[in-house]
Amino acid sequence: MSPLPKTGGARVLIIGATSAIARETAQVYAASGARLFLTGRNGGRLASVRDDLLVRGAAQVETAELEVTQIASHRSVVDAAVGSLGGLDIALIAHGTLPDQTRCQEEVSATLDAIQINFTATVALLTLLANYFEAQRRGCIAVIGSVAGDRGRQSNYVYGAAKGGLDRFLQGLRNRLYRSGVAVVTIKPGLVETPMTSGMPKTPLFASARRVGRSIERAIENRRNVVYIPWYWRPVMAVIRWVPESIFKRLQL
Numbered sequence: 001m002s003p004l005p006k007t008g009g010a011r012v013l014i015i016g017a018t019s020a021i022a023r024e025t026a027q028v029y030a031a032s033g034a035r036l037f038l039t040g041r042n043g044g045r046l047a048s049v050r051d052d053l054l055v056r057g058a059a060q061v062e063t064a065e066l067e068v069t070q071i072a073s074h075r076s077v078v079d080a081a082v083g084s085l086g087g088l089d090i091a092l093i094a095h096g097t098l099p100d101q102t103r104c105q106e107e108v109s110a111t112l113d114a115i116q117i118n119f120t121a122t123v124a125l126l127t128l129l130a131n132y133f134e135a136q137r138r139g140c141i142a143v144i145g146s147v148a149g150d151r152g153r154q155s156n157y158v159y160g161a162a163k164g165g166l167d168r169f170l171q172g173l174r175n176r177l178y179r180s181g182v183a184v185v186t187i188k189p190g191l192v193e194t195p196m197t198s199g200m201p202k203t204p205l206f207a208s209a210r211r212v213g214r215s216i217e218r219a220i221e222n223r224r225n226v227v228y229i230p231w232y233w234r235p236v237m238a239v240i241r242w243v244p245e246s247i248f249k250r251l252q253l
């Protein structure tokens with residue numbers, strides 16, 4: 001596999017760049033002089049992320065508004081990123097929503113919205129990005145999934161299904177792109193302190209967005225396949241996956 005340029009010279013596309021976790025990852029890239037193309041659905045928030053990254057040392061920061069469910073607009077945004085950075089070394093997909101599980105059970109539209117944002121839109125973006133990187137024969141695609149995708153639980157199985165489907169899609173993509181020298185990194189954070197989890201009571205299992213953001217940059221640099229962040233979620237999820245379904249279905253999880 002051809003090596004990625006060191007973080008400092010990297011040209012990085014970040015989808016969902018206003019996410020707390022993505023912002024922390026972007027700050028690591030900015031500090032080493034990377035060139036970034038950021039997308040987000042809120043122009044004001046996007047501009048403030050851009051200004052912050054420029055102050056932190058990014059060599060170039062471009063932005064484009066993107067509501068990820070507007071799938072027809074994906075191609076022009078990817079083309080704009082490639083055009084304005086002169087190519088891409090890394091694409092990080094970070095957008096996501098944590099839907100209200102009870103509402104999803106009551107309203108079909110809430111379930112389908114959650115699947116559209118967390119799975120369908122991401123798959124659509126990955127299809128374009130995979131073809132770009134495959135033709136280039138180098139680079140890295142990284143996607144933020146979740147430990148929630150490792151096993152369906154009654155308290156969040158709509159979100160879990162979207163992230164689980166993404167996990168399987170990325171497995172196949174990694175297998176396909178290996179021969180082209182393109183890395184595919186599946187990132188599985190556990191509980192992270194961000195606006196997404198602001199309504200949850202905080203426990204010692206929560207990690208800071210800063211810790212997770214830095215770990216994501218390292219995972220990309222090291223071309224990891226699947227990374228649990230923090231590390232302790234790997235054994236925790238191994239145990240959770242191991243519990244037989246005949247027992248698991250009785251648990252209140």
Ligand SMILES: NC(=O)c1ccc[n+]([C@@H]2O[C@H](COP(=O)([O-])OP(=O)(O)OC[C@H]3O[C@@H](n4cnc5c(N)ncnc54)[C@H](OP(=O)(O)O)[C@@H]3O)[C@@H](O)[C@H]2O)c1
Binds near residue numbers: 021066097188197
């Ligand atoms: N926080 C956790 O505990 C945790 C755990 C595991 C995995 N994750 C995953 O980590 C990723 C980042 O989440 P976060 O924790 O950093 O939460 P966050 O700060 O709430 O970020 C979520 C991001 O997704 C964007 N987004 C949501 N719907 C969108 C849409 N339809 N079109 C475009 N952008 C959209 C939001 O844009 P706006 O800024 O416009 O709202 C925001 O940038 C997500 O994929 C999430 O599923 C989070």
